[in-house]
Amino acid sequence: MFILLLVLGFIIGGFVIAMGGGGAAFYLGILTGLVHIAPASAAATSLFTALPSLCIGAYSHYRTGNMRFKFGNRMLIAAVPATIIGSIIAEFLDENIYKWLIFLVFLLLGLQVIWQSFHHHESKNTQMTAQLNPGKAYFFGTLSGLMVGIAGLSGGSPLVAGMLLMGLSMQEAAATSSYALIITSIVGILMHSTEGNIAWGAGIALMIGAIIGSALMPALLSRFNSRKVTKVLRPLMGAIMIIMAVTTVA
Structure with missing residues (x-):
């Protein structure tokens, strides 16, 4: 089981850091x-597992020069208090209501990202056309x-979708999301952690694999043209969000 979790952690760690997520949703499912x-316990463990790989991946992204702190900081202003509020209301919120809300959010964001992928024509560099919309x-x-x-999800999908819709490239959105x-x-x-104990054995096995995967992926992505990477990963990100929407209520 340890080897299996190690391999799964490696695959997830490399994939999600490329997509700008933390992987907590995948770890939670495993x-x-x-x-x-x-x-x-799984909710606490999934976040604990994702954190080290996020830190390493964020540092690797930082070295590529793709982080846009202005975008990330604005999102954090709302994300941090929302995290606290969500933790407080979690025990009072009906699970079915939450599932359908997540379904709608993921579905709409996924469709919008896919639509933008095939109807968004850039006349100049993405970085020059990106505009921060505070709302x-x-x-x-x-x-x-x-x-x-x-x-207990990492919450990377809404961050990446929002930054893509504001004009950042996939590499910039992934880098900025990993920091936030x-x-x-x-x-x-x-x-x-106040609601469930961390499962140290499974969490550490996944964590080791994720650290290795997240450390290698940003350097690999930096070798490719940002427009080509965005052209491939943006619609993939939209498709993944739609799949996650469906599995939420399946």
């Missing part, structure tokens, strides 16, 4: 479905924080 850990930044930051607080998710994950761990 911990509850494969390892059969109680949901409360969008606060909205997507709030969605991310609520996902972390309520369900460090903060929300720490807050989420502090809040969820």
